[in-house]
Amino acid sequence: DADVTQTPRNRITKTGKRIMLECSQTKGHDRMYWYRQDPGLGLRLIYYSFDVKDINKGEISDGYSVSRQAQAKFSLSLESAIPNQTALYFCATWDTSNYGYTFGSGTRLTVV
Amino acid sequence: ELKVEQNPLFLSMQEGKNYTIYCNYSTTSDRLYWYRQDPGKSLESLFVLLSNGAVKQEGRLMASLDTKARLSTLHITAAVHDLSATYFCAVDGIGTSGSRLTFGEGTQLTVNP
Numbered sequence: 001d002a003d004v005t006q007t008p009r010n011r012i013t014k015t016g017k018r019i020m021l022e023c024s025q026t027k028g029h030d031r032m033y034w035y036r037q038d039p040g041l042g043l044r045l046i047y048y049s050f051d052v053k054d055i056n057k058g059e060i061s062d063g064y065s066v067s068r069q070a071q072a073k074f075s076l077s078l079e080s081a082i083p084n085q086t087a088l089y090f091c092a093t094w095d096t097s098n099y100g101y102t103f104g105s106g107t108r109l110t111v112v
Numbered sequence: 113e114l115k116v117e118q119n120p121l122f123l124s125m126q127e128g129k130n131y132t133i134y135c136n137y138s139t140t141s142d143r144l145y146w147y148r149q150d151p152g153k154s155l156e157s158l159f160v161l162l163s164n165g166a167v168k169q170e171g172r173l174m175a176s177l178d179t180k181a182r183l184s185t186l187h188i189t190a191a192v193h194d195l196s197a198t199y200f201c202a203v204d205g206i207g208t209s210g211s212r213l214t215f216g217e218g219t220q221l222t223v224n225p
Contacts, residue, residue, distance in 0.1 A: 033212065042116070042200055042215030043155075058212070090154065094211060099143060099162060099204075101213060103155045 003027050006091050006104035013081050013111055021076045021107050023091030031094040032074040033101075034058075034066060036087045043090060049074055081111040114139045114205045118216035125191050126224055133219045135184040135201035143204035144184045145213065146175050148197045155200065158186075191223045 004025045013019050023032065030051045035043040045058030047066040055066060063085060067075045078085055091104040115138040125131050135144070142163055147155040159168045161177035161184060168175050172195065174187045184201055198220045202213040 031211065035213075035215075040217070042202075042217050043213070044215070045212055048212050092213075099160055100157060101145065102157075105154045108152075 003102050004091055004093055004104035006089075006107050008107060009105065010108045011110070013109070015082055015111055017081050019078045019081055019109070021078075021089055021091075021109070023074045023076070023104060024072050025074075025091075025093045025102075026072070027093060027095065027102065028071065029093040029095055029102075030071065031096070032068070033092040033094070034064075034074070034076045035090045035092065036060065037090065037106075038087050046076065046089075078109075078111075081109075083111045085109065086111050114141070114203060114214045116201060116203050116214050116216040118199075118201055118219050120219060121217055122220050122222075124222045124224060125188075127192055128190050130190065131188050133186040133188075133199055133201075133221075135186070135203075135216055137182050137184075137203045137214075139205075140179070140182075141203045141205065142177075142179050143211075144177050145202045145204070146184070146186055147200045147202065149200065149218070150197050158199075188221075193223050193225060196221055196223045 007022045033048040034046040037043045044060050049068045065077045089107045092101050117136045144161045146158040159175040164179040166177045172189045177184045198218045200218045202215045
């Protein structure tokens, strides 16, 4: 099983719909992140969490919300999806013992 | 605000040739990461550079970090087609807000026969 699992892998949704992207990890890492990737751009940070009670906005948090339900689970919600939120979304964790980040396989979201 | 710039953004090279990708960043940090991404795939970790002067090599790729110049390089030696991918550098914004990565725009590398 992958260390960081994202569901769904692909999703097409309509403008105005609420959608949740889920991320779970098996490594016991406290720190989890949500990034967005647009074509020709690097990844941009949406939200991050250093533990269950800690949630922080990244550089592009508008239009998104998150929930850290447990150490292993970090969900990203689009309350009312719009077409410019069409992108590839990645969840990641950070290992404090070796400073390494582990990325999930990504969720390709299309808003029509 | 931490900014990370890579150049070139597009690189087309012939097999067997050498080239260097540059990553400049705007504020103090001593943790820098290099990733590879194939089309439609996730990020594969290549190197983690944790101190000034750090140099790491894996196969045909070698990465270095100069924290005083705020510069990292990814050197490709004798390129082969399998190295075709997009390469990202990312800087860890250590500080009161803790660890989080800021990415460069990526360098799309194409190695031609």
